[in-house]
Amino acid sequence: MMAPTTRTGRRSKGDRKFVGFRIATPKADAMEEIAKAEGYQYVSDWLSDVVEERLAKTRLHAIVQQEELPLGRLAS
Helix, strand or coil: CCCCCCCCCCCCCCCCCCCCCCCCHHHHHHHHHHHHHHHCCCCHHHHHHHCCCCCCCCCHHHHHCCCCCCCCHHHH
């Protein structure tokens, strides 16, 4: 019987979804510097925390959703 395999590396952060984007090189460099200065090993962890802080300050239920335009009705 084989011994159970122990996992190494980073602990799971739960269910995640990839969100990617491009940003001007000077801004990306600045983000990397800030993340490093704040003790982050990965810029993505810093960005995740920045977004989390912003979401915590945003009242999502208060954001008015734009309704779909009635294009089908107008075209006939």
